[in-house]
Amino acid sequence: MKMVFLRELEPDQIIGKSVYNNDGKLLIKSGTKTTREVINFLRKSMVFFVYVEDDALDDIKINEELDKVKINTLNKMPEVFDELLTGDEKSAEKSIDIIYNLVDYIVADGSTNINLYELKSYDEYTYIHCIDTGIMACFLGKSLGYGGERLKALSVSGILHDIGKIKIPSEIINKKGKLTEEEFNALKLHTQYGKEIIEKYKTFSDNVLKGIYEHHEKYDGTGYPLGLKGKEISEFARIISICDVFTAVSANRSYRKRFTPNEAYELILSGSGSSFDPDIVQKFRMTFFVYPIGSCVKLSNGAEGYVVKQNESFPDKPIIRVTYDTVTSQPISPYEVNLMENLNLVIKEVI
Numbered sequence: 001m002k003m004v005f006l007r008e009l010e011p012d013q014i015i016g017k018s019v020y021n022n023d024g025k026l027l028i029k030s031g032t033k034t035t036r037e038v039i040n041f042l043r044k045s046m047v048f049f050v051y052v053e054d055d056a057l058d059d060i061k062i063n064e065e066l067d068k069v070k071i072n073t074l075n076k077m078p079e080v081f082d083e084l085l086t087g088d089e090k091s092a093e094k095s096i097d098i099i100y101n102l103v104d105y106i107v108a109d110g111s112t113n114i115n116l117y118e119l120k121s122y123d124e125y126t127y128i129h130c131i132d133t134g135i136m137a138c139f140l141g142k143s144l145g146y147g148g149e150r151l152k153a154l155s156v157s158g159i160l161h162d163i164g165k166i167k168i169p170s171e172i173i174n175k176k177g178k179l180t181e182e183e184f185n186a187l188k189l190h191t192q193y194g195k196e197i198i199e200k201y202k203t204f205s206d207n208v209l210k211g212i213y214e215h216h217e218k219y220d221g222t223g224y225p226l227g228l229k230g231k232e233i234s235e236f237a238r239i240i241s242i243c244d245v246f247t248a249v250s251a252n253r254s255y256r257k258r259f260t261p262n263e264a265y266e267l268i269l270s271g272s273g274s275s276f277d278p279d280i281v282q283k284f285r286m287t288f289f290v291y292p293i294g295s296c297v298k299l300s301n302g303a304e305g306y307v308v309k310q311n312e313s314f315p316d317k318p319i320i321r322v323t324y325d326t327v328t329s330q331p332i333s334p335y336e337v338n339l340m341e342n343l344n345l346v347i348k349e350v351i
């Protein structure tokens, strides 16, 4: 809920707290939707401010719900990967149901206002990375006009894109520091292994397979395993490669500092045309913001708050509701600051 002065009150907002006049008479009940008539009535009744429901908070609730579904899927991922190694069609179908559950949730209720930046560090990096890549691919696919079975297939391909890593020695996967040429060549085989694991099943379409096999191809032809170029690379793989890189650099690893959301975003934009398909990068720009609504952030002046609104075309300069002052260590009466109008203020970190 937030306080709004009557002069700023607009139609189609929901009154969050009932309003009474000085005699205690109810003027308007909480839950009422504002219309021009309601606003005029309140004005005539000499009401100066009201409390209204806050969309930003609804978005935060949606994020929490997605987090729950995500954790649930995450817990089942070791089982999903193991089952897929058996080569048994029935096991594959069972695994797919677990993934479909997550995808169904995203398709039905998910908002693109998700936090793509990994806030917590998990032990099972590979699994969380797979799920985040799948979720992001699902949102990006939706933006590209995908729906139904095709969108599900894309998300499954995103979640399973690195399944071949199961066959790579863990010393290479978890090595801190730079890989030797030999180790890197061994790591590169994970796309081939992934293809071999998945192609055994009738359940998976050719598109799912290509998403897995080609996710390290680059738009300019310098990727692997085949060195495919431009639209020779399947569309699934062109989508997944963007999501893969973004979620990988946004994650905390023991051997390197993660990119800030801004740096990760810039990395994708700068790879347009070289690593990534420019048309899909353009869609990426239109789909995701650097700091989604509800992200808790710390500003360069020490104030803390959360994102309540975006400035279109300026994905790293949202509007922040400041609620806490770290200099005085005190909560403060909330106020909003627009980073587009205060260019000396920047987001220092996500908290």
Ligand SMILES: [Fe+2]
Residues within 6 Å of the ligand: 161, 162, 190, 215, 216
């Ligand atoms: Fe990979």
